[in-house]
Amino acid sequence: MKKEVILKVKDNFVKELKAGNPLIHSDAIMNGKDLKEEGAIIQLVDERSRFIGRGYYGKQNKGTGWVLTQNEKEELDQSFFDKKIKAALSERATFFKSNDTTAFRVFNGEGDGIGGLTIDYFDGYYLLTWYSEGIYSFKETILHSLTALADYKGVYEKKRFNTKGTYVEDDDFVMGERGEFPLIVKENGVNFAVYLNDGAMVGVFLDQRDVRKTIRDQYANGKTVLNMFSYTGAFSVFAAKGGALKTTSVDLANRSRAKTIEQFSINAIDAESQDIIVEDVFHYLKYAVKKQVAFDMVILDPPSFARSKKHTFSAAKDYKNLLKDTIAITNKNGVIVASTNASGFGMKKFKGFIEGAFKETGEKFKYMEEFSLPCDFKTIREFPEGNYLKVVFIQKLS
Template identity: 45%
Template sequence: MKIKLKKQASKKMMAGYPLVIEGDLVKSQDQLKTKEWHEFVTDTGQFIGTGYIGKQNKGIGWMVAQEETKMDAEFFTRLFLKAGEKREGFEHNELTNAYRLFNGEGDGLGGMTVDRYGEYAVVSWYNETIYTFKPMLIESLMAAFPMIKGIYEKNRFEQVGLPETQHIAGLEAPEPLMVKENGVTYATYLNEGMMTGIFLDQKNVRRRLADGLASGLDILNTFSYTGAFSVAAAMGGAASTVSVDLAKRSLEKTKEMFEVNQLSLDNNRIVVMDIFDYIRYANRKSLTYDMVILDPPGFARNKKRTFSVVKNYGELVAEVTPLIRPDGYLIASTNVANLPYDKFKEMVEEGIHSEGRRFKKVEEHRLPSDFVTASTFKEGNYLKVLIYQIF
């Protein structure tokens, strides 16, 4: 089926922009329900590219190829091989064996990602249409990466009866599966919900912590999940860490992360508490730290409060700033794609300034090199991490 695009959308797509939104199409609603490969054409019928319609949070479809080509196993094997070539540095890195192997539209196929955990892979599907191509895509993936012994999937779209995670090919991974990143060991679980125990997009920040940014410092890690930042900081010589997360599972998961790295819990506390309650507690007790790490979820709610990164990040920064000692550090992070970098920076700096503190930005980090992004799709570079020294 040929799908016509409006003039403005045609110009964008011809320039390499891969995402299709509903307002781009000259269409009937029935076209949104098709699960097959399509040709995108201008309103006059000129060929633009080949892709598919598949609704997800970003839009309603993706352009995959700008040339006329057959969307078969051979095409996708070549696409995966090309992605692998970009990551040869990771393939031969003895200190890191967990990284993104294929990053959706950044590597030429929006709607799916592939993460490598040692000899295993986790494929994430983001819309129902891409999932219907699964047999061919998994065949191509295994052909391109024979070193992968087993594959799991995460289904990040709603479909009745479809498990959110499952093993789909090859061998099953041990639980926990130990992986390495910059010489630090992390315990991961590939078939335990949507998350595996570590967010691979933060590898550069963890590397800085492990390389000595946190050396000799007392660290407060908020929204700590499994404590990966804390473990990296401890491996990098931190004097102490406090990991705070509301989820009860965080206690055992974080303990495990320290234990697999032979790190004592004597100077590494784990607190199961709502982070906003902990901030109030720390302020009452006049607790202070040399570094505070803020990496909250995009949205959170408890009985007393609703938090949104887009609306409330600056307020959160203002609340934690009194906990930071003079000359200490704030690591402010978010993965919310619809919050522009400049706006995020403004919110963070206003939050610090509101507490009467001076500051200097000392580092910033975006997505690491394995999270390949397309120059024509800047919103794909969603991660924003700012490191400030506060006086």
């Protein structure tokens, strides 16, 4: 059993923690000097030494640790982790039974009761992502829970120990049998090639599943589609599957071309019939505006922060201007899929960017529909930052 450290919380942080927000901010702790080693179990008390919660110390960009229980009698032992993992597996039972979708999230950090940890499932393989050295110190306990409760072919991991979420290079294989990559998984009947052993990213962002399906089933047919910040072309594949006349995928990363061709190929789509452009998106936008190139649908899903040789992009500061350029290359009655994973602001502020962009361009629009995280990405009301995804379908009116 790990030694427990008692930490006193400043009065102005107590209410939020008692209300169920599990994130422990570093400036909330009065005796932070008592924290020596990440992974230490911590008991939080108020300035009058009354119990608030029990959790662990682990530094990441969001804070200095997480509350895991508000039950004073509950210990953070093997049975605690067994209970959390079992509940998460049970809540995803319908996903495990699906033949059309074989990649999804099994455990979503604080939404499932353990901040700093996510677990994804890829057709028999589990991928654990650790966001601090603190949660990583519980690795053997958590692996014991997972492998005792779930059938698996193999287990992989990603380490994001840096306070900026930077990937820690290491052998990602943990146990079981090593996968043969690319591993072909399905999402709503569409194939994805994923790599659990090749750096920080695996090849697809699972949180956009509902958005991709909507594009395929309701919007893509007969349309010209531009996919900006396209990564491996997942949106483009779904648009093509939905009957798009043509897709154009734009991303700065050199490997995006080969990765996008691969995704098209495993879905029997001729990549030669699509446009795949390796270029700075901001430069491409200027080119498209100058040449009056326009599309029926534009998918705009930038990272929350990005830097190229000539541009630095922050969603909180720059999304509105990026959207203004996007409006300029969207045909009348066309649709913009505006998306952000920035956790620092909510849907209301995001819609403020959208409304501001249309007002400043003098164009009119209407909201079609909106999305947040899919159901396997479980969140809690007490921690709104955890529900980071904001996607809005917008029609540019004639």
